[in-house]
Amino acid sequence: MVSVLEDMDLFPILPWDPQHGWDGQVVRRHGLESIAACGFTLAGFVQSRDLPACERLGLRGIYLDEVQPRVTTAHWNEMSDDAIDATVRRWVDSTDGSDAVYGYYLGDEPGAMDFPGLARAVEAVKRHAPAKLAYINLFPDYATIGTHDLATDLSQLQTDSYREYLERFVREVRPQFISWDNYMVQFSQDMRETESARSFYQNLLEVREVAFAHDLPFWQIVSSNQIRPFTTIPSMANMLLQAYATLAAGGASVGWYTYYSRGYGYAPIDGDGQRTATWHYLAEVNRQLKELGPIMNRLRSVDVRFSGGGPVPGLPSLPGKTVQSAACAEPLMIGCFVDDKGTDYALVVNTSLERSAKFRLGLTPGRGVEARFSTAMGAFAAMEADEERWLTAGEGVLLRLQ
Amino acid sequence: MATFDDPTFYPIFPWDPQRGWDGTTEHAQGLESIAACNFSVGGFVEPRDVPACEAAGMSALLYDPGFCGGAQPDWASLSQDQTDDVVRGWMAHGGVSPSVYGFYIYDEPGANDFPGLARAVDAVRRLAPGKLAYINLFPNYATMGGEDSQLQTATFEEYVERFVSKVRPQVISWDHYMPQYSDDMRDMAKATLYYANLVQVREIAQRHGLPYWHIVSSSRIFERSTVPTPASLAFKAWTSLAAGCSSVAWFCYYDHGMRWSPVDDEERRNLTWYWLAEVNRQLKLVGPLLKGMRSTGLYLTMEGLTEPMPAPPEPLASAVTSAQPLMLGTFKDGDGVCYAVVVNLSLERTAVANLDYPVAVQELSLTGAGWLARESDEPLYLPPGQGAVLRVDARC
Numbered sequence: 008m009v010s011v012l013e014d015m016d017l018f019p020i021l022p023w024d025p026q027h028g029w030d031g032q033v034v035r036r037h038g039l040e041s042i043a044a045c046g047f048t049l050a051g052f053v054q055s056r057d058l059p060a061c062e063r064l065g066l067r068g069i070y071l072d073e074v075q076p077r078v079t080t081a082h083w084n085e086m087s088d089d090a091i092d093a094t095v096r097r098w099v100d101s102t103d104g105s106d107a108v109y110g111y112y113l114g115d116e117p118g119a120m121d122f123p124g125l126a127r128a129v130e131a132v133k134r135h136a137p138a139k140l141a142y143i144n145l146f147p148d149y150a151t152i153g154t155h156d157l158a159t160d161l162s163q164l165q166t167d168s169y170r171e172y173l174e175r176f177v178r179e180v181r182p183q184f185i186s187w188d189n190y191m192v193q194f195s196q197d198m199r200e201t202e203s204a205r206s207f208y209q210n211l212l213e214v215r216e217v218a219f220a221h222d223l224p225f226w227q228i229v230s231s232n233q234i235r236p237f238t239t240i241p242s243m244a245n246m247l248l249q250a251y252a253t254l255a256a257g258g259a260s261v262g263w264y265t266y267y268s269r270g271y272g273y274a275p276i277d278g279d280g281q282r283t284a285t286w287h288y289l290a291e292v293n294r295q296l297k298e299l300g301p302i303m304n305r306l307r308s309v310d311v312r313f314s315g316g317g318p319v320p321g322l323p324s325l326p327g328k329t330v331q332s333a334a335c336a337e338p339l340m341i342g343c344f345v346d347d348k349g350t351d352y353a354l355v356v357n358t359s360l361e362r363s364a365k366f367r368l369g370l371t372p373g374r375g376v377e378a379r380f381s382t383a384m385g386a387f388a389a390m391e392a393d394e395e396r397w398l399t400a401g402e403g404v405l406l407r408l409q
Numbered sequence: 410m411a412t413f414d415d416p417t418f419y420p421i422f423p424w425d426p427q428r429g430w431d432g433t434t435e436h437a438q439g440l441e442s443i444a445a446c447n448f449s450v451g452g453f454v455e456p457r458d459v460p461a462c463e464a465a466g467m468s469a470l471l472y473d474p475g476f477c478g479g480a481q482p483d484w485a486s487l488s489q490d491q492t493d494d495v496v497r498g499w500m501a502h503g504g505v506s507p508s509v510y511g512f513y514i515y516d517e518p519g520a521n522d523f524p525g526l527a528r529a530v531d532a533v534r535r536l537a538p539g540k541l542a543y544i545n546l547f548p549n550y551a552t553m554g555g556e557d558s559q560l561q562t563a564t565f566e567e568y569v570e571r572f573v574s575k576v577r578p579q580v581i582s583w584d585h586y587m588p589q590y591s592d593d594m595r596d597m598a599k600a601t602l603y604y605a606n607l608v609q610v611r612e613i614a615q616r617h618g619l620p621y622w623h624i625v626s627s628s629r630i631f632e633r634s635t636v637p638t639p640a641s642l643a644f645k646a647w648t649s650l651a652a653g654c655s656s657v658a659w660f661c662y663y664d665h666g667m668r669w670s671p672v673d674d675e676e677r678r679n680l681t682w683y684w685l686a687e688v689n690r691q692l693k694l695v696g697p698l699l700k701g702m703r704s705t706g707l708y709l710t711m712e713g714l715t716e717p718m719p720a721p722p723e724p725l726a727s728a729v730t731s732a733q734p735l736m737l738g739t740f741k742d743g744d745g746v747c748y749a750v751v752v753n754l755s756l757e758r759t760a761v762a763n764l765d766y767p768v769a770v771q772e773l774s775l776t777g778a779g780w781l782a783r784e785s786d787e788p789l790y791l792p793p794g795q796g797a798v799l800r801v802d803a804r805c
Binding site: 286 | 635669679691757774776790792
């Protein structure tokens with residue numbers, strides 16, 4: 008049986024929302040049709056009653072327990088093996104083998120103390136629905152750390168470092184992938200506050216390192232709303248950056264937090280259930296992700312570098328093995344990839360959220376750029392070997408190298 | 410279909426002849442593509458294209474390659490009778506269709522061309538009532554001063570004034586590509602030209618009771634300039650709206666060697682197409698609303714410009730404040746209710762505008778949800794180049 012994670016034609020683009028609210032009672036004016044129209048490939052956290060609509064719309068969904076939708080990561084620890092087994096079997100039975108089911112929601116942002124219960128839940132999903140995903144999302148690297156004061160809930164990770172949190176999650180839970188959320192593009196006021204901006208990139212690189220060390224794919228959740236009243240709002244540029252930076256690092260999915268307002272400003276759907284301008288920006292970014300994602304699914308990430316000193320200090324810089332240099336006034340993020348025939352690719356991202364960037368890559372001698380993937384055409388288009396390319400703020404482009 | 414005097418119709422058109430200036434070009438990305446990009450007028454088309462415009466829900470500006478044979482046909486050598494015959498021929502060959510909004514007459518005339526153009530406009534008025542005689546003028550950075558200059562007048566002011574008095578046009582249309590030439594408005598001298606031209610044409614047009622149409626750039630224009638971006642396209646559309654322009658046209662839709670046009674030289678959509686479709690969607694929503702109002706003021710809060718621009722008077726100046734530069738266009742509807750269009754002039758940073766009106770303010774939803782109430786202390790966030798329409802609960 009082929010796992011959903013091996014579906015090369017599907018790049019998961021996920022609205023990070025329970026379709027019927029965490030209590031299962033919410034009725035959306037903008038439901039699954041709206042999510043499909045916005046370019047998502049997954050439908051968020053759905054119930055069995057949503058699956059026919061998902062199938063009709065070409066969406067897949069992550070099933071959320073309709074008996075107890077407010078699943079917490081802690082409650083698995085309190086359950087016996089038999090109770091966990093019965094719960095997962097009930098989920099599988101209620102979804103009746105629907106192809107629209109991508110996976111099962113187990114919880115969000117666990118502390119390390121929740122890992123034993125989650126491990127048993129993941130094992131149960133693997134046993135009863137071996138082709139589906141056991142969905143767990145982790146904290147970002149700016150969550151509180153420490154193993155002291157656990158009783159007073161001062162530590163979110165419940166480990167002494169973020170690296171330990173990731174490593175223990177992999178070792179103890181044995182997940183099929185690593186997912187985390189990071190909203191520092193918004194918190195950093197469009198990357199102008201250096202320390203917050205650094206977290207966005209470092210978190211991405213650290214998860215990438217741990218995931219690849221354990222041969223796991225990684226999924227990033229980024230922000231499509233204002234996140235806090237004092238932060239900046241979603242824009243075409245900052246949503247492009249969040250999407251393309253995830254791809255350039257080798258991420259296997261992009262999730263958007265949130266689709267519905269739920270008290271956040273400037274979400275794609277506002278508090279009155281109306282589309283906002285963010286909806287239209289996001290639809291365009293998702294359209295690009297949907298075109299490029301299946302191409303990226305077939306490539307293997309081998310390196311990530313930054314040019315021009317990087318958007319923040321301390322990130323890995325050029326030269327890399329394939330890309331030696333980059334002529335550009337703005338700092339670029341360059342993800343290097345290889346396909347199964349050994350052809351090299353570079354995904355180049357303009358990390359400036361303010362200015363368009365004109366760039367030319369310096370490759371190892373004798374090599375040049377052969378083609379670029381056009382998300383407008385959905386195909387590669389030939390390029391001159393030394394052709395300069397423009398990228399608008401936050402935008403990325405996949406280049407195929409000679 | 411829309412006529413020229415339809416107050417609810419907002420022309421958004423690609424500044425391109427659909428079949429080329431000589432009528433021989435075939436575009437794979439044709440009128441369906443233009444309609445999908447949210448234009449309301451199909452550009453310059455031939456009579457045979459009018460049914461396709463109608464099917465796509467667009468109006469048409471008729472272009473006659475047989476007579477024009479290029480952007481600047483020879484009106485000067487025609488008598489009034491001969492000119493009338495040309496217009497009669499257009500009406501007999503498709504021009505009478507209600508989908509025909511007007512006729513392409515000329516692009517970027519010098520003042521010496523005005524007598525011939527006056528005869529053409531007069532003929533359209535008499536023989537095609539309700540249709541537009543479309544003429545587009547040079548911008549304020551064209552050469553001026555002598556017979557060999559582009560304007561053939563001493564100043565831009567004289568050029569437009571003479572155009573109005575001699576040609577008696579139905580609209581004043583001009584093109585301005587300085588957002589591209591100015592490296593996304595970072596060259597302040599060139600950026601100033603853009604704002605100054607907008608302010609100046611608005612003043613002249615309002616003085617003569619004429620609508621004014623703006624052509625802006627949706628391509629790279631020349632090799633060294635920057636490319637169209639979501640921010641710069643939004644900026645051009647929203648500054649035109651805030652100034653009270655009655656139409657926005659995009660130069661150009663097809664490549665023409667300029668690159669980064671919405672459709673490339675191999676007839677493929679590129680990313681500019683998608684950025685532009687979103688900006689046109691907003692124009693289509695906001696344009697008809699503002700067109701039904703009177704533009705009562707146009708102000709800038711911006712430092713570093715190379716010539717003075719109108720700054721907002723009190724109490725408006727203290728009512729709308731931001732760390733980013735803003736354009737403020739004020740409007741009044743038929744009932745005397747006041748409106749403000751606020752545009753973030755930064756192409757780099759999101760603006761946080763504080764609104765300190767003493768009365769309730771509503772914001773127009775840009776997704777068709779109508780007027781949305783705003784909390785009095787709620788800041789207005791505008792991404793780079795983006796605008797918003799506010800309704801102020803007061804007579805003005």
